[in-house]
Amino acid sequence: MQLRTLELFCHVADQRSFSKAAVAAGVTQSAVSQSIGHLEESLETTLIDRSKRPLTLTEAGRVYLNGVREIVRQYKELEDRVQHHGRRLSDTVTVGAVYSVGLSYMPEAKQAFEQNHPDVRIRTEFGSSQRVVEMVTSNEVDFGLVSFPRATKTLGAIPWQSEPMRLVCSSEHPFASETEIAASRLEGIDMISFEKGVVLRQAIDQCLKSAGITVSISMEFDNCDSIVRAIQANRGIGIVPEAAVRRETANGTVRVVACREIQMTRPLGIIFRKRGKLCRAAIEFGSLLLGREMEHDMLSKTEAAKADRQKGESKDRAVSVLI
Amino acid sequence: MQLRTLELFCHVADQRSFSKAAVAAGVTQSAVSQSIGHLEESLETTLIDRSKRPLTLTEAGRVYLNGVREIVRQYKELEDRVQHHGRRLSDTVTVGAVYSVGLSYMPEAKQAFEQNHPDVRIRTEFGSSQRVVEMVTSNEVDFGLVSFPRATKTLGAIPWQSEPMRLVCSSEHPFASETEIAASRLEGIDMISFEKGVVLRQAIDQCLKSAGITVSISMEFDNCDSIVRAIQANRGIGIVPEAAVRRETANGTVRVVACREIQMTRPLGIIFRKRGKLCRAAIEFGSLLLGREMEHDMLSKTEAAKADRQKGESKDRAVSVLI
DNA sequence: CCGCACTATCAGGCAATTTAATACGGTGTG
DNA sequence: CACACCGTATTAAATTGCCTGATAGTGCGG
Structure with missing residues (x-):
């Protein structure tokens, strides 16, 4: 086997x-x-x-x-x-990623990097958000790609990019023919969302709340994919990361609807173990992803954390990292 | 991988x-x-x-x-x-065996059986004696091939055959030129044997004792192989299963020396789980090994055990199984 | 230094795995 | 019910990787 x-x-x-x-x-x-x-x-x-x-x-x-x-x-x-x-440090960079992020960004990044560094291999491990945190913590991977990166005592987080969240519906949905709708039209509408425990769910609820809208959550799932499927089945509308519906919008089974008041992004970020330094190759690869020197972020965050610890609770820093 | x-x-x-x-x-x-x-x-x-x-x-x-x-x-x-x-019972018979027994007897038996039963596969798992018992107990294998089979509450044992133990020495050893020696010549001699915990060691000690001989154990190992190696190195004589030195006697690096008073055999046997019946194929294969109907032995032993349990301790039955 | 037993290496064959192309099947639509 | 679409199964060809058999190299004891 x-x-x-x-x-x-x-x-x-x-x-x-x-x-x-x-x-x-x-x-x-x-x-x-x-x-x-x-x-x-x-x-x-x-x-x-x-x-x-x-x-x-x-x-x-x-x-x-x-x-x-x-x-x-x-x-x-x-x-x-x-x-x-063994004697020599590995020439392999291992990255943990949630499916949605890993699949969208890793292939090109990997290819680009391996072209410039033929002697380094990039490996991607997929898992749930929770699992990725575990992978980073236990040093199974060099760093992790997650949404809503959260710094902890042992983990540092570097904000990376904000992926737009889109309001989407089935091509059969009343909204499908409109390019933009007013937020008020969402009042009381059936919506498919994440389960209550998922960070993204909380962010969505927050956004709707601040837009003064109450929706009716008709179904809840623990992953994007099931949500998209339910949307395709026209069981309601949903707010999901753009990357998660790229295929579906391309083939026309779902539609993206603009809504001025719903302007959400989900922050993507890199998480890494504060203790135990990354190998050169991992930092290089991280820098490629970030589009800037990764080392700088790692240091500043570590120092910020240190300063925080003296002040006590680190909640406000966490927010600053997330946005 | x-x-x-x-x-x-x-x-x-x-x-x-x-x-x-x-x-x-x-x-x-x-x-x-x-x-x-x-x-x-x-x-x-x-x-x-x-x-x-x-x-x-x-x-x-x-x-x-x-x-x-x-x-x-x-x-x-x-x-x-x-x-x-899955739906259908496996057509694979899995046998656990200690290296020395499995390697000597399984290849031919396997071949012979698969010739007559092309639809059945025989698989052999190797392990230490202790490990084989574990394999049988946990139902990893259909039955086990061990030396000094020991019936327990959950395991039944069927005596199979007695493999002769041979007194062997290096071709450089003084005994090498003799075909038969008197037991008295062994008095005080350097001998290489098993560690004290191994059953075979206890049997050897017993045999020497009843021949009235005291030897000097110069080295102890937990496996035949190391003993044979030490004998080859002329660090002493040893008493090992014939199968364990077949290659070495063939190429002349060790000699088998006859000794009238040292007539040992090690009992080989089949052990199986009393509860949970063997599939037809396993019984067929067991019967091929035994050269007689396996089923009969399994039944009689089970009944013997039952009778024993009523009497209390089962030590004497264990002996009757071993010999 | 030699012989012996054992391990490494190499070329060739074969079987398993992969790909690309295509057939088939489930699901939703008109 | 036929059709379109998406996804899975199947197939043949190419590729990869594993195994064998032969041979060269190595550790060990004399």
């Missing part, structure tokens, strides 16, 4: 889609399909229920996923532990 | 030899060498110190071995858990 196949399976389970898993893993959809097929064959079990979209895992699939995730995580950790026993 | 490669690495670590690992895994020495080579390359670390024989693990190698063993074990368990979710 190929460890890579197990990772592939994790991607498929995460994304509930073979083709998206293929993009995340950087192979073709065909390869994913066959790999998973062989995997199921060798296990003499069906792991994925292909009879409905989005795909779901079978009972066996769920059991397997749990085990495989743990095993893959454990192996990566072991690999790291052993590699650092 | 290929899970198979990780297993290979475990074999190499167990056997402290590429060529022996190759035999255990059923591939060529070249394949092992290359696999481990690539593994080390991909880890950018040296796992095995090739500068001395027998091979030793580097620091990184030891760390890696620990992790890999756990991961391989975990994956196998997961595989099982998921496969049993």
